[in-house]
Amino acid sequence: MSTPNAIGTATTALDGGETAKSSGAGRGERLAAFVQDQGGLTVLVIVFIAACIFSNGFASTNNFESILVGNAYTSLLALGMTFVIITGGIDLSVGSVFALGGVLAGWGTHHGGTPVAVLLPLAAGLAIGAVQGLLIARARLAPFIVTLAGLLFARGLLQAISNEGSTTYQVPKHSSFTALGDGTLRPILTAVVLFIVGAVLLVRTRFGQALFALGGNQNAATLMGLPVVRTKVLVYMLSGLLACGAGMLNASRLGSGVTNLGVGYELTAIAAVIIGGTLLTGGAGSVTGTAAGVLLLAVITNLIGVHLSKYGSSASDLVNGAFLAVVVLIQTLISRRRLLA
């Protein structure tokens, strides 16, 4: 998808940088642009085809299902992170907020039933996002540090609710809450629908355009009269909502508000977003790229689980880390060449 990048280029053009190139793009440059925008997708297709051919046990309906279902809810963290990173920010709190969403949902099923279990996590996600967004947008504190504090706060809150993690709120057997994340189709459909909505929101709405403008050049965005503070607060609220909501859905699926989930999920989400071609400097990125990034990391983890199970998750960590480094290095080199060209 070249649209988001075109918008990013148009906004960075405001500093007098990139105007010339977008008009006179040569073939090499178009290839470079494609790799940067859809590098994650390209590698995903290659890895997927190779895995289907060479790996025994990868290409089966059951395995595909388990990959998709296993990553359906965590992929929502990467979706929210995409928006945040496009504005030039970062949200380290999503892993903790995800876990908090699950615990609040489990707590809710015992204190008011399904409506509370659904609405409480969503409200908490919005509230945490709003506070973080205000500290970042209005008090102008660094997103990294604010959301780091948010990570600690959400983890502390969920442990306070669960008696230091010793009480796990099980969802009652016949609660209607379990229906939300039941089966294989529902989690996958939820993720697909939210990603489509996210892509439309990003590319086709005023809010999405404002995100790119903000990430491209905040001063220019302010001068253009964009509601900078409101947009930033909204983007962190969106990320908090998605993270806490994903945790809630996950609790519905597991039938329990597991307390020790989510540690390090923010890093996987950031890795997926970056592999998907969204620039950490802000101003460019796409939801489809993030989807490819999520799937690529999931396929690698699955492949290693199938073939190198004796090392557990450490082997996939090693490969995922190496992948991230290589992808980012290539992206950086390409974007520098495009800037200099």
Added chain:
Amino acid sequence: MTDVARRREAPDKDRVLTLLQDYGVYAAVVLLVAIDTAVGSNFLSVSNLRVQIFAAVPILIVALGMALVIGTEGIDLSVGAVIALAAAVIPLYLGYGVWVSIAIALAAGAVSGVIAGGLVAFGRVQPIVATLALMIGLRGFAVILNGATAKTVTNSTVVNLGVGDLLGVPQMAWVAAVLVAVVAFLVHRTTFGRQLRAVGDNRAASALAGLPVRRVLIIVYVVSGVFAAIAGILIVGYGGYADPANYGLNYELSAITAVVVGGTPLTGGKVRVLGTVAGAVFMQLISATLIQHNIKASYEQIVEAAIIIGAVYAARGRAGR
């Protein structure tokens, strides 16, 4: 504009704020020690002080390296994974002699620093991404090296580094004291220190002025990696076993917190060495104080979050000017 000129122009409210920013963390440490001594009868007992030292020193050492990296407007998320890697290396090479294994552990930290610094300096990858990749990858590597189960380490040299004394003071504390002195000297008394601050202030201008920007960047990440490896060795000695799957988790966050609370701005160009020491001590004191009053770990995390926000909020005024 120099600091002096800026302060002379500043109205009183700003001056109070500046004082608070510069000395607040020291005042907070003194205050907490006073409260703990007054309320708890045994806070100043030797055994309790030792407990605090053993808990604070590894984070303090990691924070020193982190402060240098942050001084260049960078960040190093890989330190926790480097701790795990050092922990994995120690039992692996003990057969060749203890100093060989320690040297290899330190070298592993240095190599990690070269990779991070190389990506940042030559690849122009953002520090947070470069070190994030290392953070994910290195821990996986460390666990593969070690195997999933923790290994016991009984070598007396390593164990003594963790729990032993020298002249009545824990060896760990000596290590920390030496490293603090070295870093303070580097930052405040050498050309390298000036170059580091210049790079943190403005990388592009430093490059145009002919400063060895890439060398400075690589050195700070190498120092950070080596310091993290030292912390890893001390943690192995203290625990008596090597557990790469669990060692050093969240150390990057604790170290960044110590640096920020100590008054080093995340925007680079300034390194406060003693402030970082005070920041690490302060965070340990907070945790000790809350434990002493039987306050749950969950509230401790919430308090920590509030302190971090408070510290950056206080530092904000200066950065904005």
